[in-house]
Amino acid sequence: MSWMRRFTNLFRQGRLNDELDEELASHIDEAIERGRSAEEARRAFGAELRHREQSRDIKLLPWLDALAADVVFGWRQLKKHRAVSAAAILSLALAMGATTSAFRLVDAVLLRTLPVADPARLFFLATTYIDGDGSPDYRDDFDYPTFRRHRKTVGDRADLMVVGMSARQDAAFGSSDETEKLYQQYVSGNVFGVFGLQPALGRLLAPHDDLTPGAHPVAVLSYDYWTRRFGRDTKVIGSKFRLGSARYEIVGVAPKGFTGTEPGAVTDIFIPSMMNAQAINSPGWSWFRIWLRPKTGVTPEQIRQSLQAVFSHEHQERVKSFPADTPKLTIDAYLSESVVLYPAASGASDIQKNYRRPLLILAVLVVLVLLIACTNVANLLTARAAARAREMALRVAIGAGRWRLIQLVVVESAMMAVIASTAGALFAGWSAPLVVSMLAPPEDPVRLILDADWRVLGFGIALTVTVTFLFGSTPALRASAVKPISALKGGEDPHSRFRLIHSLIAAQVAFCVLVLFVAALFLATFERLLNRPLGFSHQRALLVETEIRGKEQPPEIWAQVADHLRQTPGVESVALSGWALLTGNRWVCSVVVAGRAAEARSPYFLDVSPGFFETMQIGWIDGRDFRPGDVPPRTKEQNLPLAGVGIVNEAFARIYFDGQNPVGRSVEARQNKNSSAPLEIVGYVRDASYGSVREPIRPTVYVPIGDRANGTFVVRTAGDPLALAPILRREVSRARSEFRVHNINPQSALVRRHMIRERLLATLSFFFGGVALVLAGIGLYGVLNYSVIQRRREIGIRMALGARPAHVVRRVATEVFGMVCVGSLIGLAGGLACERFVESLLFEVKATDSGIVMMPILTLGAAAVLAALRPAIRAARIDPAQTLRSE
Amino acid sequence: MAKPDTLQGALDLLVLKILSRRAPLHGYAIMSAVEEISGEVLRVEEGSLYPALHRMEEAGLIRAAWITKGNGRRARVYELTARGRKQLASEEARWTAVTGAVQRVLKLA
Numbered sequence: 003m004s005w006m007r008r009f010t011n012l013f014r015q016g017r018l019n020d021e022l023d024e025e026l027a028s029h030i031d032e033a034i035e036r037g038r039s040a041e042e043a044r045r046a047f048g049a050e051l052r053h054r055e056q057s058r059d060i061k062l063l064p065w066l067d068a069l070a071a072d073v074v075f076g077w078r079q080l081k082k083h084r085a086v087s088a089a090a091i092l093s094l095a096l097a098m099g100a101t102t103s104a105f106r107l108v109d110a111v112l113l114r115t116l117p118v119a120d121p122a123r124l125f126f127l128a129t130t131y132i133d134g135d136g137s138p139d140y141r142d143d144f145d146y147p148t149f150r151r152h153r154k155t156v157g158d159r160a161d162l163m164v165v166g167m168s169a170r171q172d173a174a175f176g177s178s179d180e181t182e183k184l185y186q187q188y189v190s191g192n193v194f195g196v197f198g199l200q201p202a203l204g205r206l207l208a209p210h211d212d213l214t215p216g217a218h219p220v221a222v223l224s225y226d227y228w229t230r231r232f233g234r235d236t237k238v239i240g241s242k243f244r245l246g247s248a249r250y251e252i253v254g255v256a257p258k259g260f261t262g263t264e265p266g267a268v269t270d271i272f273i274p275s276m277m278n279a280q281a282i283n284s285p286g287w288s289w290f291r292i293w294l295r296p297k298t299g300v301t302p303e304q305i306r307q308s309l310q311a312v313f314s315h316e317h318q319e320r321v322k323s324f325p326a327d328t329p330k331l332t333i334d335a336y337l338s339e340s341v342v343l344y345p346a347a348s349g350a351s352d353i354q355k356n357y358r359r360p361l362l363i364l365a366v367l368v369v370l371v372l373l374i375a376c377t378n379v380a381n382l383l384t385a386r387a388a389a390r391a392r393e394m395a396l397r398v399a400i401g402a403g404r405w406r407l408i409q410l411v412v413v414e415s416a417m418m419a420v421i422a423s424t425a426g427a428l429f430a431g432w433s434a435p436l437v438v439s440m441l442a443p444p445e446d447p448v449r450l451i452l453d454a455d456w457r458v459l460g461f462g463i464a465l466t467v468t469v470t471f472l473f474g475s476t477p478a479l480r481a482s483a484v485k486p487i488s489a490l491k492g493g494e495d496p497h498s499r500f501r502l503i504h505s506l507i508a509a510q511v512a513f514c515v516l517v518l519f520v521a522a523l524f525l526a527t528f529e530r531l532l533n534r535p536l537g538f539s540h541q542r543a544l545l546v547e548t549e550i551r552g553k554e555q556p557p558e559i560w561a562q563v564a565d566h567l568r569q570t571p572g573v574e575s576v577a578l579s580g581w582a583l584l585t586g587n588r589w590v591c592s593v594v595v596a597g598r599a600a601e602a603r604s605p606y607f608l609d610v611s612p613g614f615f616e617t618m619q620i621g622w623i624d625g626r627d628f629r630p631g632d633v634p635p636r637t638k639e640q641n642l643p644l645a646g647v648g649i650v651n652e653a654f655a656r657i658y659f660d661g662q663n664p665v666g667r668s669v670e671a672r673q674n675k676n677s678s679a680p681l682e683i684v685g686y687v688r689d690a691s692y693g694s695v696r697e698p699i700r701p702t703v704y705v706p707i708g709d710r711a712n713g714t715f716v717v718r719t720a721g722d723p724l725a726l727a728p729i730l731r732r733e734v735s736r737a738r739s740e741f742r743v744h745n746i747n748p749q750s751a752l753v754r755r756h757m758i759r760e761r762l763l764a765t766l767s768f769f770f771g772g773v774a775l776v777l778a779g780i781g782l783y784g785v786l787n788y789s790v791i792q793r794r795r796e797i798g799i800r801m802a803l804g805a806r807p808a809h810v811v812r813r814v815a816t817e818v819f820g821m822v823c824v825g826s827l828i829g830l831a832g833g834l835a836c837e838r839f840v841e842s843l844l845f846e847v848k849a850t851d852s853g854i855v856m857m858p859i860l861t862l863g864a865a866a867v868l869a870a871l872r873p874a875i876r877a878a879r880i881d882p883a884q885t886l887r888s889e
Numbered sequence: 890m891a892k893p894d895t896l897q898g899a900l901d902l903l904v905l906k907i908l909s910r911r912a913p914l915h916g917y918a919i920m921s922a923v924e925e926i927s928g929e930v931l932r933v934e935e936g937s938l939y940p941a942l943h944r945m946e947e948a949g950l951i952r953a954a955w956i957t958k959g960n961g962r963r964a965r966v967y968e969l970t971a972r973g974r975k976q977l978a979s980e981e982a983r984w985t986a987v988t989g990a991v992q993r994v995l996k997l998a
Contacts, residue, residue, distance in 0.1 A: 021965075024963060024965075025916065025939070025964075025965045026939070028915065028917075028958075028962055028963065028964045028965070029915070029916050029917045029935065029939075031960075031962060032915070032917035032918070032964075033917060036917075036921070
């Protein structure tokens with residue numbers, strides 16, 4: 003309390019003085035009243051001022067007084083070197099802003115705990131598997147029959163919950179037909195109870211809302227959506243909306259702050275899982291995560307073990323039903339799958355899974371940039387401290403304590419850090435949402451809770467303190483270590499003070515090379531992915547996803563709609579496929595060629611209409627296109643196989659026919675465990691990407707499209723494809739009224755979607771690489787420039803004694819460039835060491851590629867030469883006569 | 890905190906003692922009380938009294954308040970805090986011990 007008073011006293015010195023004056027005056031009055039003469043009383047008192055000072059010194063901690071003086075002095079120092087201070091603060095602000103931004107993202111995606119009861123005891127279930135490329139992965143989506151089995155296994159030892167994936171849907175409120183997009187999430191009836199949530203309005207979903215498939219058309223709004231869409235209107239309870247084929251009644255609003263379970267997605271409406279009626283009894287239809295909370299006294303590992311036991315048993319059983327010719331590798335991989343429980347305290351989402359590593363890598367890059375910026379400022383302050391050695395020496399000589407000097411420099415550092423962190427916070431406020439928008443395609447944006455709360459504030463303060471310490475401590479200690487005698491005499495050992503600066507330069511260069519190295523890896527990855535031949539043209543191609551209300555229709559009807567679309571002005575060609583290339587959908591079916599062992603990985607299948615290859619501009623090699631009336635291989639009742647035709651790609655010919663032309667050959671396409679149908683190859687086309695841009699092109703079999711309830715029209719347009727989108731949407735329904743377009747995307751958007759992570763990493767690492775380079779360049783320039791100024795006298799003497807300018811320049815540059823080389827090597831070694839960590843994010847790029855290794859070195863070398871140019875010229879231009887005279 | 894020297898210690902002790910008997914008092918009253926009770930033997934300098942008062946106030950031994958006197962002027966009066974009372978007890982004991990010891994030395998040496 004008394005400390006607080008001293009502190010407040012600091013800011014009301016005027017009043018304090020008045021109070022003291024008044025007290026002393028009242029004393030004198032008293033004395034006069036008691037009969038002493040006024041003069042005597044006053045004399046006894048002595049100089050009033052002296053008393054005031056003595057009393058005041060006790061009331062005010064002198065330290066605080068000095069602090070205020072330091073702040074004023076520091077501000078004057080900053081203003082005196084305006085350009086240098088501004089550069090330092092700006093670079094620091096940029097780096098701190100980027101760090102804050104990175105923290106906010108990492109916090110929002112990975113760290114922030116859900117606002118639910120006891121989040122630490124929430125888990126989500128996943129099964130590990132080996133993916134097509136042989137690397138381990140996990141899947142965390144399940145079908146409802148599996149959920150039932152798991153629930154039975156676990157019994158009452160844990161609460162098992164269905165937590166659906168937040169999905170973008172069309173909904174129509176009230177009686178209107180206008181649809182709007184909202185994010186909907188299926189949850190089982192126990193979710194709100196287990197999460198311990200209380201409704202903000204109405205009621206939440208309860209177990210009795212989740213008993214019978216299709217029988218519970220009730221919904222709960224999120225608080226956020228209630229605010230945004232309905233302005234917190236309490237009359238919303240009881241109102242209806244249509245979503246899919248059902249009409250729902252709004253029964254309540256979830257508590258404030260709870261926006262679903264997926265970082266990266268914000269749920270607007272919660273719906274009982276039983277309302278996904280068709281999926282309830284469909285094995286293999288995976289549409290939700292399984293969350294669980296073990297009951298008190300039960301460990302997650304116990305739950306996992308019992309689930310694992312059942313899971314292993316099921317797998318053993320299922321292997322028995324595999325076809326006899328299944329390769330052993332496939333079986334082993336299948337049997338090695340296991341159950342895991344991951345902590346769900348911070349939620350669970352694909353964004354989290356896909357961006358965990360990229361975000362951490364970016365965070366590391368950002369911290370490296372921050373270190374570079376700190377080194378810069380430390381160098382700057384050290385140089386300035388050295389230049390102020392005389393001032394410091396004078397302070398020591400007239401009695402300033404060491405602590406007083408340290409305080410002086412620390413105050414100056416802290417002021418810079420505070421200004422920079424404020425500017426940085428503004429920068430973060432602008433850049434964090436920008437990066438969020440880069441995490442996902444604009445059609446389906448990532449929605450993150452990016453509130454600037456106490457966590458962000460706390461981080462900002464911690465960051466400011468750390469940064470002050472990082473760049474302020476060395477200069478402060480140096481300032482305090484000043485030796486008055488040697489400094490006042492005119493300089494100490496000229497080499498000693500450069501040693502520290504030089505090692506800082508080496509560190510800075512090492513960080514910079516590391517950032518550049520990682521940036522080079524990501525840039526090369528993105529560049530290679532971008533230039534990867536897709537095998538088809540995505541220019542001006544529009545994908546019109548269409549569904550039929552009612553039952554599926556034969557290809558002839560679909561062809562009628564396609565014909566109608568072809569009449570639309572601006573349309574060049576139209577074809578139909580089950581789904582578009584690069585949607586991420588895959589249809590896998592095993593194929594056997596007589597006389598060959600089955601392959602471990604089955605080829606992809608895609609059903610397409612005649613004209614698909616022409617529309618997609620997939621190169622033709624041999625054979626013919628599909629004709630109306632062509633059919634795929636299939637089975638009739640009683641498993642009777644029926645022959646069909648197909649068109650295969652180059653990869654298929656390479657693997658199944660050793661690269662020979664397969665047209666006219668026949669293969670067996672497996673239909674189910676016991677039967678396969680013959681497939682005659684009628685066409686042979688060039689390779690085209692199917693599943694993803696990253697994976698090597700897989701053997702692919704195109705088959706004629708059959709009866710379907712949904713499909714995608716591929717439309718090649720003459721002009722801007724998006725301009726045609728609304729027209730095509732209308733025309734489809736005009737062609738046949740039961741046909742309805744539910745989504746339109748340009749094919750190029752699908753291609754872009756596959757590179758979004760790589761684009762993000764490439765863009766941001768390029769940006770940080772540039773910032774690191776500029777900062778390191780400024781640092782080098784500053785140090786060289788400073789060393790030339792400091793050694794003016796030495797250089798002057800050398801030149802007077804006959805040294806040539808080239809010699810002088812070399813002398814100045816050699817040691818600094820030595821440090822640059824050392825730093826580069828350390829940075830490169832660091833880069834190579836961390837390759838393993840980024841490897842999974844790279845595409846056809848190796849850290850040992852000569853180009854990747856050379857890029858950072860050359861860039862940094864160029865920057866170093868550029869930075870050295872001016873100081874070198876300055877050194878060479880030193881006029882010995884002038885320099886020596888001035889000293 | 891540095892140990893107060895003996896003279897200051899004596900002044901503090903006197904002020905605390907007086908305030909413990911008749912509180913609250915302003916600076917002048919404390920000064921005259923010391924002089925009166927000591928039979929004009931002890932004199933307190935204004936120059937030492939006020940710093941001592943403010944120091945003890947900072948240390949939390951006494952607390953101060955402004956009162957308005959009959960003539961309309963404000964005066965700052967001081968009284969003992971619980972902490973000051975404790976401090977007084979220990980200071981008094983110390984003083985008695987020290988003076989007793991000095992007495993003995995004067996008598997027996």
